[in-house]
Amino acid sequence: MEAVLTAAVGLLDEAGESALTFRALAARLGTGVGSIYWYVASKDELYDRATDHVLGAVLATVEGLPDSDDPIDDLRGMAVTLFDAIVDRPWLATYFMRNTDVQENSLRLYEKLGQQTLRLDLTPRQRFHAVSAIVGVVVGTAADLGQEPPEEVLDGTVGRDEFLGRYARAWRALDPEEFPFVHEIVDEFDGHEDKDQFLAGLELTLAGLRLQAGVPPAL
Known part of the structure; x- marks a missing residue:
């Protein structure tokens, strides 16, 4: 099973969900398609497993984080760890906690x-x-940021900042009376860092949780 899952993850990492077929997996393992069915009953189970x-390694990292006196700070560390894993492997977002009967590590992360x-x-x-909101911010934002960029960015024809700059120039050309908000934030959008955007959203969520729980900010 370990070899099957390692090969499956390799195919997903290389080319996404469309690359993981039983035929491709059998070819990677140097075996027949029928032998894969000894380990998993369906493609859905293969995705879940x-x-x-992968989430086993994420869980190990989370379990290794030091505890603090502030549970909200500890939540932040766990959330960022999960976010980084999903940004690196966008396909994780689709299947995270989809079937906790199979995904014990997903359930343990949630716990x-x-x-x-x-x-x-x-x-x-x-x-x-609270936990639903944090997971939503982490998984949703990571999935969005993990989308494959346009071909011209992938092949290096256009850099990321130049690509964003195109939109920024178009936004600046809009009528400021019709789009006052867009004009207000366009300089922030132009050249922004994606992870900063995630961290800001996470902080808003955690700040609301802190207020709800009546916990003062950590010193």
């Missing part, structure tokens, strides 16, 4: 996040919503 295989909320004065519903 490949996701959980680790949730345990931090047990250190806060919240109701069960507030805890559920």
